[in-house]
Every structure is written in C-alpha cells, then in structure tokens.
Amino acid sequence: MQTLLGNERLKTALAAAFAADKLSHCYLLAGPPGSGKHTLARILSAAMQCSAGSRRPCGTCLPCRKVLDGVHPDVITVDAPEKKTVTVETVRRARADVYVKPNEGRRKIYLFPRAQDMNPAAQNALLKVIEEPPDYAAFLLLTDAAERLLPTIRSRAVTLQLSPLSEPVCVEALRRRFPDKPREALADAWVRSGGFLGQAEQLLTEGEALAGETLRFADCFAGRDPLGLTELLVPMERLRSEQLLPLLRQWTEVLSQAMQVRVGLPGKWEAARKIGRSRTTADCLNAVRSLQRAEELLQGNVLPGSVCGALQVWLNSAE
Numbered sequence: 001m002q003t004l005l006g007n008e009r010l011k012t013a014l015a016a017a018f019a020a021d022k023l024s025h026c027y028l029l030a031g032p033p034g035s036g037k038h039t040l041a042r043i044l045s046a047a048m049q050c051s052a053g054s055r056r057p058c059g060t061c062l063p064c065r066k067v068l069d070g071v072h073p074d075v076i077t078v079d080a081p082e083k084k085t086v087t088v089e090t091v092r093r094a095r096a097d098v099y100v101k102p103n104e105g106r107r108k109i110y111l112f113p114r115a116q117d118m119n120p121a122a123q124n125a126l127l128k129v130i131e132e133p134p135d136y137a138a139f140l141l142l143t144d145a146a147e148r149l150l151p152t153i154r155s156r157a158v159t160l161q162l163s164p165l166s167e168p169v170c171v172e173a174l175r176r177r178f179p180d181k182p183r184e185a186l187a188d189a190w191v192r193s194g195g196f197l198g199q200a201e202q203l204l205t206e207g208e209a210l211a212g213e214t215l216r217f218a219d220c221f222a223g224r225d226p227l228g229l230t231e232l233l234v235p236m237e238r239l240r241s242e243q244l245l246p247l248l249r250q251w252t253e254v255l256s257q258a259m260q261v262r263v264g265l266p267g268k269w270e271a272a273r274k275i276g277r278s279r280t281t282a283d284c285l286n287a288v289r290s291l292q293r294a295e296e297l298l299q300g301n302v303l304p305g306s307v308c309g310a311l312q313v314w315l316n317s318a319e
Ligand SMILES: [Zn+2]
Pocket: 049, 050, 051, 052, 057, 058, 059, 060, 061, 062, 063, 064, 065
C-alpha cells in the first residue's frame, strides 16, 4: 500500500482521531505541489471506507482496494480539469449529490484536488453544505494556497499541513525509484525540491525523454487502436528482455500519470494527458495490470516474443 513518508506528528494525530472515533467531516490538506496531499487524501479516504475493525486503512479489504485503485463510487472528485477555475455549477452539482446516501461505502467523500481554484461563489456554495452536512459526508480540500480560501471555510476545517521530508527519508525513497542515479544527484534533488518528494521526483525525471515506442503506445491506447498496438508490438518481439523491460516500465509510468490526470493533476507528459482525456481510470488500471503481468513473465525468463504476443491479447481484449 502507498504510504505517506515523514510527517510523523500529523500521522500520530490522525491515528489518535481514528482510534477515538473523532474524525472531522472537513479536512484541509495543505502543502506545496509534490508534498503528499494526494497520497494523504487516498490514505484518509481508504481509512474512512475501510471495513477492518482496527488499524484502518488495512489496505486489503475490498473498500480499501477500491479507494486505493481510484474506483470507489463513494469517493468523488469535485473538479472540472478542463476549466481554469472550479465554478459554482461544479460545486452545486456535488452539493446536490451529498444528500443522496452512499452507494456502498460507510461515508461519502468529496475530494477537491485544487480547492484554492474555487471562485468566491463556488466557495460560498461549498460553505453552505459544510456548515450542516449529512453525518456520512466528508470533505477533503487539497490546496497549495490555503490563504485563497475564505476564512469561514478554513475555520470549519481541520488543517493537515504537510511538511518537508528529512534528507535520509527523501533520498532513500528516491533511491528506490531511481536505482541507477548516483547518490549525489538524489541529494541534490532533495535540496532543490525543498524536501518535497513529488518535486524531487519531477526534477529527476524531467530530463528523461519518452521512447518512440512509448509515444506510439500512448497514441494507440488513447485512440483505441488494436491494429496499431499489434503493429507496434510485433517488431518488439525481437528485443532482448533487458531492452523490453524499461519500455514496458515507461508505458506503466505513462499510464499512472494518465490516471493522475483523471483526478485533476497536471500530468508530466503530453502522452499521459492524451490518454487521460480519452480513457477511464479502469481502462488504465487494466492496462497497468497487463503490463505488470508481462514484466513478471520477463523476470521469470519467459521469452520476449511470447510476452509481446500475450500483451497484444491482454491490451486488446478490452477493446
Ligand atoms: Zn481496509
């Protein structure tokens, strides 16, 4: 399961609130880009929906898995990524939905990925519902500019302020993600990012260009083009395992980015944004699972030719 690194005080306070069953219905998750707001929101949502008796989120029950995979019907993202601001209409639609009981969850959770982009009318519309919400409703407001929220909203929310990571914690996380980079580069990224892991990762990946195969994969997948995928994968059957693996990992990375785009994050590459615009989270998740199976086969010494053949079937079976 994904974990929030560092931030020990915040995690202790939240665990105590869960143990005492004293959760707020409105949290303000505040911190700069890459500080872990989205990770915290996912963990908090999973904990609220988790069906385990204690130590929530367990990470393994069905509600937890659905939240962590981004497919739980009672975790609702309130945003219109194509618009510059979050408008009053968007908030009103969510507000009307609040009074409809949860589909299957213990709670109905409304996630605002860029709360600071709500204009004043939208914020006032939200205020009305967080003043007197139904008891199953919870609101998670994510922001990198809390000062742009109305004081009346801030005073009704419990603020969870994300903190920078220490050098050892951050560098260790980067080392797992970028095993081939020298330690100095990782330490340098820690300094330049101000200790925020997401920013450090971005600094280290910015220079990485996507392979031509990855760009074509993104085009075919976004355009639901099974023939294109086959034409791409057939010549790849001749690659060696150690050539094929990094490509498949890059495809997985692009799909993960596409899922981030679906929940309102900017997305690092145009290839990911393209997929995010045309495919659902469930589509991306299925493809990621197929790629992971392919990776496991390669690591188990199955020949690249057979793996590419299997991938054609798996990736195209959803079409
Ligand atoms: Zn659980």
